[in-house]
Amino acid sequence: MPLTKQNWAAIKTVVFILCLTPFLSLLIDGVNDQLGANPIETLHFGFGDWALRFLCIDLALTPIKIITGQSWPIRFRRMLGLFAFFYASLHLLVFVVLDLSLSWAALVDEVPKSPYILAGLVTYLLLSPLAATSTKAMQKHLGRHWLTLHRLVYVAAITALIHYFWLVKKDYSQPLLYASVVTLLFVIRVINYYRKLTTLR
Amino acid sequence: MLIKSQTEIASHNVTDRKVFESRRQFIKAATALSASAILPNQAQAQAGKYANVTASPYSIAVAATDREDVTNYTNYYEFSTNKQDSTVLARALTTSPWSIEVSGETEKPGVYHLEDILKDNPVEERIYRFRCVEAWSMVVPWVGFPLGAMLKRFKPTSKAKFVQFTTLYNPDIMVGQRSHVLEWPYVEGLRMDEAMHPLTILATGMYGDALPNQNGAPLRLIVPWKYGFKSIKAIVKIEFTEAMPATAWNKSAPGEYGFYANVNPDVPHPRWSQSRERVLGSSLFTPKRATEKFNGYGEQVASLYSGMDLTQFF
Numbered sequence: 001m002p003l004t005k006q007n008w009a010a011i012k013t014v015v016f017i018l019c020l021t022p023f024l025s026l027l028i029d030g031v032n033d034q035l036g037a038n039p040i041e042t043l044h045f046g047f048g049d050w051a052l053r054f055l056c057i058d059l060a061l062t063p064i065k066i067i068t069g070q071s072w073p074i075r076f077r078r079m080l081g082l083f084a085f086f087y088a089s090l091h092l093l094v095f096v097v098l099d100l101s102l103s104w105a106a107l108v109d110e111v112p113k114s115p116y117i118l119a120g121l122v123t124y125l126l127l128s129p130l131a132a133t134s135t136k137a138m139q140k141h142l143g144r145h146w147l148t149l150h151r152l153v154y155v156a157a158i159t160a161l162i163h164y165f166w167l168v169k170k171d172y173s174q175p176l177l178y179a180s181v182v183t184l185l186f187v188i189r190v191i192n193y194y195r196k197l198t199t200l201r
Numbered sequence: 202m203l204i205k206s207q208t209e210i211a212s213h214n215v216t217d218r219k220v221f222e223s224r225r226q227f228i229k230a231a232t233a234l235s236a237s238a239i240l241p242n243q244a245q246a247q248a249g250k251y252a253n254v255t256a257s258p259y260s261i262a263v264a265a266t267d268r269e270d271v272t273n274y275t276n277y278y279e280f281s282t283n284k285q286d287s288t289v290l291a292r293a294l295t296t297s298p299w300s301i302e303v304s305g306e307t308e309k310p311g312v313y314h315l316e317d318i319l320k321d322n323p324v325e326e327r328i329y330r331f332r333c334v335e336a337w338s339m340v341v342p343w344v345g346f347p348l349g350a351m352l353k354r355f356k357p358t359s360k361a362k363f364v365q366f367t368t369l370y371n372p373d374i375m376v377g378q379r380s381h382v383l384e385w386p387y388v389e390g391l392r393m394d395e396a397m398h399p400l401t402i403l404a405t406g407m408y409g410d411a412l413p414n415q416n417g418a419p420l421r422l423i424v425p426w427k428y429g430f431k432s433i434k435a436i437v438k439i440e441f442t443e444a445m446p447a448t449a450w451n452k453s454a455p456g457e458y459g460f461y462a463n464v465n466p467d468v469p470h471p472r473w474s475q476s477r478e479r480v481l482g483s484s485l486f487t488p489k490r491a492t493e494k495f496n497g498y499g500e501q502v503a504s505l506y507s508g509m510d511l512t513q514f515f
Contacts, residue, residue, distance in 0.1 A: 037274035101488035
């Protein structure tokens with residue numbers, strides 16, 4: 001039985017609330033003073049982790065479609081992509097407002113000394129136009145350029161991984177895990193691309 | 202055995218919960234006040250193992266960080282690279298009995314029981330600022346004794362130019378040692394004059410009580426003007442050497458972690474600034490504190506490095 005428009009609206013609402021739970025959970029912990037010894041770090045890393053996770057989930061939708069032949073995952077692409085941007089925005093906001101305390105002097109001192117911060121800022125700059133052009137109207141307006149522009153997400157995934165690798169002190173297990181996931185998702189796309197080419201021939 | 206295990210503590214020695222909580226409230230209130238107005242030693246009064254230790258004049262007059270934060274935020278890679286997980290995992294470590302092997306350029310090499318060492322070395326309280334290379338800091342009321350006084354008893358020979366410390370190696374208990382995140386066992390070292398400096402201590406306790414396992418029980422080094430990774434935990438071996446010891450973090454990333462590792466806001470880590478530090482326990486909107494050269498102990502220790510280029514010997 002095909003799902004109705006109302007069904008999809010309900011499913012999307014549920015997914016939306018699920019995507020919001022990491023934010024709410026950190027917010028509740030914050031209100032209850034449960035963020036540990038270094039609450040700013042907990043918020044900063046928490047939002048950063050979720051930005052990267054949503055980016056990975058978003059990048060997984062097409063590979064899921066390729067493998068399963070189902071097109072429904074694509075329905076969630078815009079929402080999940082925007083959640084990646086939402087968590088990346090919170091991550092940056094915590095850095096600027098809480099970690100740097102909005103101090104220009106601190107920013108000017110810390111950013112040039114930290115290549116990983118630069119990689120993070122580049123990632124955010126790459127994601128911003130994608131979020132800004134995520135509406136249906138913008139999609140129509142940009143036409144075929146829209147797709148070209150949104151390929152920036154692949155670059156953003158790579159700079160996000162560089163950002164993570166560069167900031168880690170010694171234990172690379174986490175960034176390696178995310179790098180493996182992103183690599184796998186890229187490989188599936190590439191294989192699919194070449195398979196399509198050969199079928200067309 | 203002189204060292205009492207946790208289970209042997211008589212009930213009259215255990216702090217009443219109400220007293221404990223009111224103390225915490227007091228500390229919280231005290232922290233909120235201007236730090237200069239506080240007598241830190243009074244804030245630490247507690248009915249622990251070292252309840253009545255004398256406060257040392259080497260202490261700084263700054264309110265201590267909440268004990269809860271200090272005991273749940275440790276870099277103890279022998280157990281985990283996660284600062285909270287090490288708290289739980291370190292419970293598996295048995296710290297009594299404990300012995301320390303003394304070797305190298307000394308007239309008195311041998312294996313010494315920790316309790317015998319403690320008999321000869323009366324402890325005192327040292328409230329020090331602890332600055333991690335990761336750009337956070339805390340203020341800890343350590344309980345310990347000067348390292349120099351102890352080292353002198355081992356009669357180092359004239360060839361002894363450095364002291365090397367080694368952490369316990371036991372991957373069955375120290376589960377982090379099963380991964381190769383660092384070269385095990387963890388090794389640290391000091392130049393002889395650094396080791397003999399009166400600020401350098403070996404800690405056996407903190408907050409008036411025994412040292413929790415995750416904070417380096419039963420014996421750890423504390424060198425307050427150096428980054429935290431110099432302050433090696435769970436020491437089982439002390440060796441006097443002629444050559445500069447090859448230390449754990451230095452071996453792992455020589456371009457990032459030097460042998461000296463003196464706190465220095467002017468020498469950034471290759472990947473981040475050391476100009477400021479996040480003070481644990483401060484509010485969400487408190488700006489980071491400006492890091493002081495030698496972690497604020499410059500008056501006492503700067504002369505150890507006169508004539509040295511601290512950018513080169515970082």
